[in-house]
Amino acid sequence: MRTERVTVSLPAELVAEARNAVRRGTARSISSYIAEAVSARQLRDRSLAALADLYGGPPPPDELAEARRALRLVRRAAAV
Numbered sequence: 001m002r003t004e005r006v007t008v009s010l011p012a013e014l015v016a017e018a019r020n021a022v023r024r025g026t027a028r029s030i031s032s033y034i035a036e037a038v039s040a041r042q043l044r045d046r047s048l049a050a051l052a053d054l055y056g057g058p059p060p061p062d063e064l065a066e067a068r069r070a071l072r073l074v075r076r077a078a079a080v
Contacts (some may be wrong), residue, residue: 008034 018033027033051059059067067073 003031 018027021027021033022030038069
């Protein structure tokens, strides 16, 4: 894949987390960490667009909540 150099400004906390990922060995570089984050966002956006096409708009909140529960994307309240 061809790369292009760009300059961006990010909150210091995000940069620190990216640097920590490189230090831990979970990212090859800050650039690869950010590229992976952008790629994940693009996949999310495409998925949401596909759902909007399927439903003729955003999915109904109750169905979206059920899908999140089924996929375990929602944290359950801690047991008291």
